[in-house]
Every structure is written in C-alpha cells, then in structure tokens.
Amino acid sequence: MEVVIVPDAATGGEIVAEAMAQLLRRKPDALLGVATGSTPLPVYRALAAKVGAGEVQVDRARVCQLDEYVGLPAGHPESYRSVLLREVVEPLGLSPDAFLGPDGAAQDIPAACQAYDAALSAAGGVDLQLLGIGTDGHIGFNEPGSSLASRTRIKTLTEQTRVDNARFFDGDIEQVPHHVITQGIGTILEARHLVLLATGEGKAEAVAQTVEGPVAAIVPASALQLHPHATVVVDEAAASELKLAPYFRATYAAKPSWQGL
Numbered sequence: 001m002e003v004v005i006v007p008d009a010a011t012g013g014e015i016v017a018e019a020m021a022q023l024l025r026r027k028p029d030a031l032l033g034v035a036t037g038s039t040p041l042p043v044y045r046a047l048a049a050k051v052g053a054g055e056v057q058v059d060r061a062r063v064c065q066l067d068e069y070v071g072l073p074a075g076h077p078e079s080y081r082s083v084l085l086r087e088v089v090e091p092l093g094l095s096p097d098a099f100l101g102p103d104g105a106a107q108d109i110p111a112a113c114q115a116y117d118a119a120l121s122a123a124g125g126v127d128l129q130l131l132g133i134g135t136d137g138h139i140g141f142n143e144p145g146s147s148l149a150s151r152t153r154i155k156t157l158t159e160q161t162r163v164d165n166a167r168f169f170d171g172d173i174e175q176v177p178h179h180v181i182t183q184g185i186g187t188i189l190e191a192r193h194l195v196l197l198a199t200g201e202g203k204a205e206a207v208a209q210t211v212e213g214p215v216a217a218i219v220p221a222s223a224l225q226l227h228p229h230a231t232v233v234v235d236e237a238a239a240s241e242l243k244l245a246p247y248f249r250a251t252y253a254a255k256p257s258w259q260g261l
C-alpha cells in the first residue's frame with residue numbers, strides 16, 4: 001500500500017486525476033470506477049479540466065458505479081446514478097451508454113446485484129476504482145462487519161451513515177434510504193488499482209485504522225491491505241493520526257519520476 005500525503009484536497013484531486021489520465025493514455029477504453037460523496041469532486045473537476053485542455057482523450061472511456069440507494073425513484077436527483085451523471089458523465093462529455101451501474105429501483109434486488117457483478121466482469125473488470133471512506137471506515141456502502149469476501153449485495157445503512165448523508169437530503173434523515181446496493185469488498189478488491197482519497201480531520205481515525213490497524217471487517221477499508229496495488233491519498237488533516245507519516249512522506253519524496261501512482 002502506498003500512502004501519499006498532500007497539502008490539501010485540491011492537490012489530492014489533481015494527483016488522482018493525473019493517475020486516471022495516465023491510465024486513459026495507456027488504455028483509452030479503461031473502465032474507471034467512480035465514487036460519490038464530497039471527497040472525489042476535486043478529482044472529477046481536475047479530470048474535466050485535463051480533458052478541456054486536450055491533455056487526455058476520454059471518448060472511449062467507460063465509468064461504473066460503486067454503490068446505489070435502494071428505493072429512490074428513477075431519476076431522483078440524489079440517486080447515485082443521477083449524481084454521477086451530473087458530476088462525471090456530463091462534465092467529461094461521455095455518453096450515458098459508457099456508464100454502468102446497478103438498478104436501485106429493481107423489483108428483484110438480489111438479481112440486480114448479481115447482474116451488476118456479471119456486467120462488471122463482462123466489461124473486463126474495473127481498471128482503477130476510486131474510493132472515499134466513511135467516518136466509520138466503510139468503503140462503497142460496506143458498513144462495519146461486512147464480509148471481506150462479499151459480492152455486490154443489499155446492505156442496511158448504519159444510523160451514523162444516514163446522519164452523515166442527510167446533508168444531501170435537505171438535512172432530513174427521514175429521507176435517507178435505509179437500504180443500498182453496494183459492490184462487495186470482494187468485488188472492489190478485483191479492480192486492478194484501488195485509489196482511496198480522504199480529506200479532513202473527520203476521516204483521520206478511519207484512515208489510521210485502514211492503513212495501520214489490523215485487517216478486520218469492523219474497518220471495511222482495511223481490506224485495502226490485501227490488494228497488491230492500493231494507493232491512499234490523504235491531506236494533512238486526514239493523515240494527522242498516522243504514526244508512519246514521516247516514512248510515507250520520505251517515500252513519496254524519493255519516488256522515481258517515471259513511476260505513477
């Protein structure tokens with residue numbers, strides 16, 4: 001696992017967007033796994049700027065969803081599909097056909113989950129999966145206690161996650177669905193490169209447990225320790241509880257210039 005400590009969220013966004021751009025220059029039809037929440041927004045802005053400046057082409061790029069609320073009507077502005085169409089697909093000028101996601105409004109949710117795992121495999125697998133992290137250490141919507149071998153499935157949100165996400169629903173927790181579909185931790189670990197981005201002091205404890213704690217279902221993001229190519233990009237505030245921070249800084253400062261993330 002590589003830990004990159006950056007001065008601020010904008011720098012983190014730039015570094016991750018550049019990693020995506022490098023991937024797309026090498027593999028123009030790469031499948032990018034994108035995440036929701038506030039943290040990844042600087043990445044999407046930086047990538048759109050690179051596209052606008054002609055630094056990378058995305059006409060063959062494909063994007064896929066990490067998780068989705070269950071039960072929101074199709075087209076609800078806070079469904080993750082709507083959010084990602086608005087924040088990623090449209091700004092990059094991609095066709096909605098280049099976008100893969102699970103159907104959170106399906107009648108048969110287990111079938112929709114299975115179909116999504118099958119669609120990801122049929123698409124050749126995820127090349128780079130961007131992840132945020134919940135304050136309780138969740139990735140996607142894999143709440144604490146999730147099996148580290150889990151596949152895409154329905155989960156029930158914790159009260160804390162519903163409180164955290166109420167800001168997207170007029171601050172009203174009653175509007176936040178209880179159920180979600182999320183790529184399982186086993187599904188996420190199949191992506192070729194995992195990039196977890198965390199900013200702000202509120203994520204410091206979860207980041208420390210992810211990077212320096214034991215691999216345990218109680219901290220779902222700690223499963224990244226099992227992945228051969230996982231990168232954790234954190235700002236100073238999110239890095240503030242890392243004991244190995246001096247080592248991570250020295251390692252990144254000495255990184256050969258030819259080596260991307």
Ligand SMILES: N[C@@H]1[C@@H](O)[C@H](O)[C@@H](COP(=O)(O)O)O[C@@H]1O
Pocket residue numbers: 035036037038039040066067131132133134135138139140141161165
């Ligand atoms: N399902 C999403 C996660 O994928 C995201 O990482 C988390 C953190 O969001 P934020 O980046 O806004 O803190 O929010 C939600 O729970």
